[in-house]
Amino acid sequence: MINIIIPFPVFKPLHLCVSFSNSCSSDVITSISYGQKTFQQSSSEVDNLIFTKKIKYELESYFNNPGFQFSLPCDIQLGTPFQQRVWQALTEIPSGKVKTYGELAKELKSSARAVGNACRRNLFPVIIPCHRVVSASGVGGYAGDTLDTQRGQINFLQIKQWLLAHEAVDR
DNA sequence: ACTATTCCGGTAA
DNA sequence: TTACCGGAATAGT
Numbered sequence: 001m002i003n004i005i006i007p008f009p010v011f012k013p014l015h016l017c018v019s020f021s022n023s024c025s026s027d028v029i030t031s032i033s034y035g036q037k038t039f040q041q042s043s044s045e046v047d048n049l050i051f052t053k054k055i056k057y058e059l060e061s062y063f064n065n066p067g068f069q070f071s072l073p074c075d076i077q078l079g080t081p082f083q084q085r086v087w088q089a090l091t092e093i094p095s096g097k098v099k100t101y102g103e104l105a106k107e108l109k110s111s112a113r114a115v116g117n118a119c120r121r122n123l124f125p126v127i128i129p130c131h132r133v134v135s136a137s138g139v140g141g142y143a144g145d146t147l148d149t150q151r152g153q154i155n156f157l158q159i160k161q162w163l164l165a166h167e168a169v170d171r
Numbered sequence: 172a173c174t175a176t177t178c179c180g181g182t183a184a
Numbered sequence: 185t186t187a188c189c190g191g192a193a194t195a196g197t
Binding site: 080082083105110111112113114115117118121 | 194195196197
């Protein structure tokens with residue numbers, strides 16, 4: 001498995017850690033997580049330069065142009081069958097638009113709460129845009145944070161808000 | 172027994 | 185009428 005680190009705009013010590021592996025001759029991203037600088041960037045001899053460049057290129061493109069469409073392969077099968085359905089649906093929400101947990105639930109014939117769960121478990125934040133799902137009354141949660149509860153140093157809701165503002169969603 | 176929810180009824184300003 | 189609480193309903197882990 002290979003990790004690459006990409007700085008996240010605005011939120012100073014914040015980075016995106018992208019992990020990928022090469023399973024039978026094709027590269028797939030296996031997870032993306034938020035971290036603060038101190039992370040180790042693993043440089044393997046087998047490091048696929050082409051793929052790491054593509055990851056960097058696509059993320060930088062998105063940060064420069066919110067309408068950029070990702071084509072990076074994610075190993076969506078790492079999720080449960082239900083999570084796979086939700087994550088797939090997320091990829092179909094275009095930049096600049098949002099859906100509520102309830103709306104998505106209706107489309108998937110599930111419940112708002114279950115959809116929220118699947119979003120919370122999203123292994124590929126930013127490129128699978130779980131930030132485009134909001135609550136009926138407000139903004140909803142992000143990375144486990146809600147309006148009431150915050151886990152680490154940063155309140156990840158600010159990041160969700162930033163992503164939405166970046167995509168020119170008014171709310 | 173937890174959730175990144177939502178809807179409806181009651182109450183108060 | 186609007187705003188704000190409580191509680192039940194809900195589906196997946």
